[in-house]
Amino acid sequence: MDIENILKKYSKDKSYLLEIMHDAKESKENRSLDLNDLKVISKYLNINLSAAYGAATFYSAFSLKLQAKYIIRVCSSTVCHIKKSYDILLFLKSLLNCDDDNLSKDGLFAVSEVGCLGLCDISPSMMINNQVYGNLDENSIKRIVEELKNGSNGT
Amino acid sequence: MEATAHKSLKEPIIITTYQTQCLEDYIDNGGYETLKNVLTKYKPNEIIEQIKASELLGRGGAAFPTGIKWNFTAQIKADHKFVICNADEGEPGTFKDRWILEHKPHSLIEAISICAYSVGGDKGYIYIRGEYAESINRVRKALKEAYDNGFLGENILESGFSFNIELRRGDGSYVCGEETALIESIEGKRAFPRFKPPFPGIKGLWGYPTVINNVETLANIVPIIKNGADWFKNYGTKQSSGTKLYSVSGSVNKSGVIEANLGVTLKELLDAAQGMKNNKVFKCALIGGASGGFVYKNELDLPLSYETLKEAGKTLGSGAVLFLSEDDNGESLLKNILTFFKHESCGKCVPCREGYPKLIAMYEAFLENRIKAENIMKLADVMFKTSLCALGQSAKMPLETYFKS
Numbered sequence: 001m002d003i004e005n006i007l008k009k010y011s012k013d014k015s016y017l018l019e020i021m022h023d024a025k026e027s028k029e030n031r032s033l034d035l036n037d038l039k040v041i042s043k044y045l046n047i048n049l050s051a052a053y054g055a056a057t058f059y060s061a062f063s064l065k066l067q068a069k070y071i072i073r074v075c076s077s078t079v080c081h082i083k084k085s086y087d088i089l090l091f092l093k094s095l096l097n098c099d100d101d102n103l104s105k106d107g108l109f110a111v112s113e114v115g116c117l118g119l120c121d122i123s124p125s126m127m128i129n130n131q132v133y134g135n136l137d138e139n140s141i142k143r144i145v146e147e148l149k150n151g152s153n154g155t
Numbered sequence: 156m157e158a159t160a161h162k163s164l165k166e167p168i169i170i171t172t173y174q175t176q177c178l179e180d181y182i183d184n185g186g187y188e189t190l191k192n193v194l195t196k197y198k199p200n201e202i203i204e205q206i207k208a209s210e211l212l213g214r215g216g217a218a219f220p221t222g223i224k225w226n227f228t229a230q231i232k233a234d235h236k237f238v239i240c241n242a243d244e245g246e247p248g249t250f251k252d253r254w255i256l257e258h259k260p261h262s263l264i265e266a267i268s269i270c271a272y273s274v275g276g277d278k279g280y281i282y283i284r285g286e287y288a289e290s291i292n293r294v295r296k297a298l299k300e301a302y303d304n305g306f307l308g309e310n311i312l313e314s315g316f317s318f319n320i321e322l323r324r325g326d327g328s329y330v331c332g333e334e335t336a337l338i339e340s341i342e343g344k345r346a347f348p349r350f351k352p353p354f355p356g357i358k359g360l361w362g363y364p365t366v367i368n369n370v371e372t373l374a375n376i377v378p379i380i381k382n383g384a385d386w387f388k389n390y391g392t393k394q395s396s397g398t399k400l401y402s403v404s405g406s407v408n409k410s411g412v413i414e415a416n417l418g419v420t421l422k423e424l425l426d427a428a429q430g431m432k433n434n435k436v437f438k439c440a441l442i443g444g445a446s447g448g449f450v451y452k453n454e455l456d457l458p459l460s461y462e463t464l465k466e467a468g469k470t471l472g473s474g475a476v477l478f479l480s481e482d483d484n485g486e487s488l489l490k491n492i493l494t495f496f497k498h499e500s501c502g503k504c505v506p507c508r509e510g511y512p513k514l515i516a517m518y519e520a521f522l523e524n525r526i527k528a529e530n531i532m533k534l535a536d537v538m539f540k541t542s543l544c545a546l547g548q549s550a551k552m553p554l555e556t557y558f559k560s
Contacts (some may be wrong), residue, residue, distance in 0.1 A: 014342060
């Protein structure tokens with residue numbers, strides 16, 4: 001769905017800003033927003049571009065930088081930290097040949113370290129887009145990545 | 156609490172129900188009957204009196220009396236009033252609200268509607284963190300079911316009362332859990348906390364009186380109205396009535412949400428979690444999430460209620476309990492906590508924004524024996540006294556309780 005069609009779902013209520021940005025992000029192959037999206041959204045909601053830009057850069061779910069089809073969020077907070085989430089992060093980055101911007105060499109994955117995902121009962125945990133993965137170890141990570149590369153799971 | 160359907164709770168119970176209660180099942184178990192009774196048989200102030208009498212304390216972490224909060228808003232005359240369910244559960248180590256959102260979404264809708272009727276609210280919002288994708292799906296589905304069957308919308312259950320609830324998604328911002336930051340976020344802004352007072356109960360969303368309650372707090376409302384305040388006070392301690400959902404995790408055999416009476420001891424929770432993993436020795440527990448405090452071996456029998464922990468200079472907070480064994484590295488955990496707060500600081504107020512980087516540098520110097528703990532505590536104390544919201548105040552407790560070990 002393009003941005004114009006997304007806007008049709010919403011009234012011009014300012015409180016829809018984040019909802020619209022969520023939908024816009026989900027609709028993109030690389031899951032990132034660009035300045036043009038923000039211009040269209042801010043015009044529609046009758047807010048300053050700076051306000052939309054402020055929100056898009058404040059919430060770490062949104063990014064104006066180059067992203068990827070699969071955004072991997074590795075939980076790094078207290079419980080996962082105790083369960084060695086840092087090792088998971090390093091393993092993922094090396095498995096995917098990530099560059100300095102944490103993008104995988106094949107451009108399919110963007111890896112980031114995030115605050116608590118509320119998955120402490122299945123720690124160490126991560127999310128790939130909206131899908132949850134827990135009780136991670138090197139083997140399960142390899143398997144998950146392989147499945148995604150083969151296109152068997154896209155959500 | 157019947158959020159978990161245990162009607163008489165004697166021992167802590169680890170929750171193993173993983174099926175979402177659909178509308179049909181909810182109604183079969185008496186769901187929305189309380190709302191019907193409330194709308195047809197009670198006056199708004201009678202409901203508020205019952206919640207007050209139950210002495211229910213807010214379960215989000217601040218433990219403010221819910222009935223008093225509702226009363227603030229009910230007293231004010233305004234063109235609009237709002238009710239917000241704070242489902243931005245971001246406190247590290249806490250996952251009990253996720254369980255309620257995913258498994259009992261209708262109990263929240265019913266409670267929010269009852270709250271709205273009691274305070275005169277005309278619109279509600281459920282603000283869920285975007286990371287809780289499954290919660291969002293299930294709440295969205297429940298909202299649709301409620302609308303389709305006349306439990307939300309115009310003239311609910313032919314009572315003349317009309318009320319709407321909308322869902323809003325956050326994502327990737329810890330500070331949104333702070334009530335005024337959450338309100339700013341719903342207004343489509345960066346989540347900067349506001350100065351208080353005025354409190355949201357007086358001046359909240361779009362400047363109108365707004366009740367904002369945590370998910371677990373709301374999950375207690377229907378059982379209280381249904382069974383009465385005295386029933387509720389059978390559970391828990393004198394000053395902390397009811398049961399609590401403890402998020403138990405770490406180096407234990409069975410992590411999970413454990414429902415127990417307020418005042419349960421750490422030892423009892425550890426038993427419910429089937430003991431330490433690999434028979435390791437218990438070292439300490441971090442209670443209340445990243446902004447909570449450490450509790451040690453000599454405090455295993457300390458009742459985990461709001462008043463007892465406060466007396467011990469700690470906090471129950473969100474009810475997160477992270478068990479650490481002798482092999483877990485507390486030193487690096489503390490650094491992890493400080494780094495988390497630094498990352499999540501919204502940048503609005505100086506003590507928090509500038510304090511955390513400095514605090515981390517000082518902590519590193521402390522680990523190298525270059526400065527004393529009391530130097531760090533001086534800064535943490537200044538941040539506690541001068542920060543705009545709880546985020547800047549949060550470092551003090553974990554640091555203080557860690558150094559006292």
